[in-house]
Amino acid sequence: MSNLTTAVLFAALAFGQSAADPASEIARAIRERQYELAVKLARAALAHSPNDVRILTMEAIANSAQGHDADALAEYRRVLRLAPDYLAAVEGAAQIEYKSGSQGAISLLDHLLELRPD
Secondary structure (H helix, E strand, O other): OOHHHHHHHHHHHHOOOOOOOHHHHHHHHHHOOOHHHHHHHHHHHHHHOOOOHHHHHHHHHHHHHOOOHHHHHHHHHHHHHHOOOOHHHHHHHHHHHHHOOOOHHHHHHHHHHHHOOO
8 A cells, every 4th residue: 555545545534533433443454454354344334335435445445455456446446436536546546557557547647646736
């Protein structure tokens, strides 16, 4: 997981989170490198909130960390359909597309530069 993805993930979670929020548990599992647990928790949370971009993004991060890039990319794409400017998903998808040599990385990297020109 890249430093940018980690920073964006935890910054996003810092706002409006309560101890009962499943995002906190998923983030903790990711921090502790318990990626299978993170995916399991994410899927359970998504059963109740299927379009929660935070949860979808964390599921993608956990899948990517396990080497399941196809699953992670599908999840990032779903997030980007729901929230095209969700930074963690743009960065994560761009990273996977770039790593695989896909032309799709170009538009994602361009969009990332629009979102974060600095």
